[in-house]
Amino acid sequence: MGSVPNGRYPVGVTFPVVGMVGGGQLARMTHEAGIPLGIRFKLLSDTPQDSAAQVVSDVVIGDYRDLDTLRDFARGCDVITFDHEHVPTEHLRALEADGIPVRPGPDALVHAQDKGVMRAKLDALGVPCPRHRIVRDPADVAAFAAEGAAAEGDTEGDGFPVVLKTVRGGYDGKGVWVVRSAAEAAEPFRAGVPVLAEEKVPFVRELAANVVRSPHGQAVAYPVVESRQVDGVCDTVIAPAPGLSEGLAGHAQDLALRVARELDVVGHLAVELFETADGRVLVNELAMRPHNSGHWSQDGAVTSQFANHVRAVLDLPLGDPRPRAKWTVMANVLGGDYPDMYAAYLHCMARDPQLKIHMYGKDVKPGRKVGHVNTYGDDLDDVLERARHAAGYLKGTITE
Numbered sequence: 001m002g003s004v005p006n007g008r009y010p011v012g013v014t015f016p017v018v019g020m021v022g023g024g025q026l027a028r029m030t031h032e033a034g035i036p037l038g039i040r041f042k043l044l045s046d047t048p049q050d051s052a053a054q055v056v057s058d059v060v061i062g063d064y065r066d067l068d069t070l071r072d073f074a075r076g077c078d079v080i081t082f083d084h085e086h087v088p089t090e091h092l093r094a095l096e097a098d099g100i101p102v103r104p105g106p107d108a109l110v111h112a113q114d115k116g117v118m119r120a121k122l123d124a125l126g127v128p129c130p131r132h133r134i135v136r137d138p139a140d141v142a143a144f145a146a147e148g149a150a151a152e153g154d155t156e157g158d159g160f161p162v163v164l165k166t167v168r169g170g171y172d173g174k175g176v177w178v179v180r181s182a183a184e185a186a187e188p189f190r191a192g193v194p195v196l197a198e199e200k201v202p203f204v205r206e207l208a209a210n211v212v213r214s215p216h217g218q219a220v221a222y223p224v225v226e227s228r229q230v231d232g233v234c235d236t237v238i239a240p241a242p243g244l245s246e247g248l249a250g251h252a253q254d255l256a257l258r259v260a261r262e263l264d265v266v267g268h269l270a271v272e273l274f275e276t277a278d279g280r281v282l283v284n285e286l287a288m289r290p291h292n293s294g295h296w297s298q299d300g301a302v303t304s305q306f307a308n309h310v311r312a313v314l315d316l317p318l319g320d321p322r323p324r325a326k327w328t329v330m331a332n333v334l335g336g337d338y339p340d341m342y343a344a345y346l347h348c349m350a351r352d353p354q355l356k357i358h359m360y361g362k363d364v365k366p367g368r369k370v371g372h373v374n375t376y377g378d379d380l381d382d383v384l385e386r387a388r389h390a391a392g393y394l395k396g397t398i399t400e
Contacts, residue, residue: 016314017042019077021064023050025360025369026290026306027083029298031056033306039314044073051360052083067091074100081267081313082289085112086169103215103266103313104288111263112288115196116167122283125262127255129283130274131199134167138185144197167194176232201282203274207241208293209256212268212308215315219260220308221253222301222321227272227293233367236387237330239296239323242380244275252281259286268309270294292332292369297321299356299374300328325376327383331391333371335364338396341371348373348390355390 015038020027023045031041031052044060045053053059062069064087071094074080079101092106111118119132131148135141145159158181166175166188178200179185188195206227213219223240240249256271270291272284294305303311303319311318333341341364348355352375359371371394375386392398 015040016078017058017076018310018313019044019074019080020052020056020083021070021073021080021087022083023047023052023059024083025051025362027052028055028360029295029358030081030083030290030306030309033304034310037307037310039310042073042077044070051362054361065091067094070095071098074098079103079313081309082109085109085288089113105264105266108263108265109288112286114168115165115285116194118286119196121263122259125259127259127283128280130163130201133197135164135195135197137189138182141179141185141197142182148199161200163198163200164188165196165198166191167196169193201274201276203282204277205241205275206284207244207252207273207275207281208237208291209252209271209273210268210291210294210297210305211253211256211260211271212305212312212318212321213257213260213265214312214318215266217261218318219257220318220321221257222294222297222305223323224249224252224273225293225296231367233332233334233369234292235332236384237293237296238380238384239300239328239330245279248275248279248281255281255283259283267312268294268305292330292372295358295372296328296330296374298358300324300376326378327380328374328376329380329383329387331373331375331387332369333359333373333391333394335362335366335368335370336395336397337366339364341394344394344396348393352386352390355386357390357394 017040019042021044028051041056042058043052043056060073070091074095081103089106089110092102095102111121116134122129133144135144145162149157149159161178161180164177169175177188207224208227209224210222225237225239226241227234228236260269265288268290270287270293273281274284275281290305290309297304300323302322308318356374362370364370373387373390375383377383
């Protein structure tokens with residue numbers, strides 16, 4: 001484990017130090033948002049090659065799962081926040097006992113770490129969710145599916161397909177299975193971890209409500225967005241969600257703000273939602289950090305999700321979340337068989353001078369998120385096409 005000392009900072013500088021656990025692209029972009037404010041960042045990263053470790057000057061290389069490493073890292077930090085939810089809950093409690101502000105705190109963050117805990121809490125709050133239950137084995141999955149068929153009055157169906165999720169550790173489609181029979185349900189149990197079964201919701205589309213909350217209770221809500229997935233990975237985000245009624249949008253924002261308040265979230269909270277054909281929204285997932293569904297805000301909102309997350313964890317007044325343009329579209333840039341993305345800049349920038357490219361400094365690997373593009377304007381079809389073309393050209397799937 002190594003670190004670059006804090007001694008480089010000028011004598012008399014009193015700006016706070018934010019300790020960021022995790023060296024991915026979310027940490028990289030959060031650090032970028034803190035630069036204009038003079039906020040100093042200290043990073044706990046797995047390797048020097050991680051996305052944020054390439055740009056943050058004060059980097060500790062170490063294992064976030066080791067309590068002594070976390071405690072050493074926290075020295076000299078005014079607050080600790082995260083670019084992922086994987087730090088053990090008991091370690092975060094130990095940091096708080098040491099007097100280190102942790103935001104979001106362990107009592108909040110556990111709801112993003114453990115899907116079973118999340119579902120139980122949302123049930124207690126009366127928050128609408130898909131039908132769900134912790135299951136023990138494939139036979140239990142079949143029983144859960146049959147209960148769903150019976151509830152729907154389907155006397156001939158078996159209730160499949162069912163969605164199975166590992167209670168901890170899943171993301172971007174990992175740790176999630178759609179099973180169509182008890183025989184297909186064996187794989188999730190091989191890891192020996194608890195498994196959550198959920199009904200497969202026949203949703204119209206996926207939405208996300210992003211909010212930010214500060215320690216003293218100020219909160220802001222971004223426009224509700226539509227999130228389009230490909231193979232379980234976010235592909236495109238449209239802000240605001242096209243055709244979403246004002247009433248349902250307001251309901252989704254209110255729901256996210258209520259969850260943030262009831263769970264005592266500090267910082268950014270993304271509430272991923274299913275919109276159903278009968279005009280409801282159901283909570284799918286929670287993320288307590290800046291989120292892919294909020295990347296559009298870097299160029300499309302008065303104050304980005306990253307800037308507001310920094311403000312929130314430092315208990316500064318929050319910034320305006322309103323959009324700058326009628327439409328903003330974010331398209332993820334995924335790795336493919338074309339590793340030289342820089343060579344594509346000439347075409348992309350010349351074709352669309354308003355295009356905003358955000359790359360993460362990652363090695364290009366098939367299917368890996370290596371960056372995103374933002375486009376904006378008054379015509380949704382045009383904005384969507386510009387984003388689709390730029391992301392595809394950078395990946396190499398579009399060549400003209």
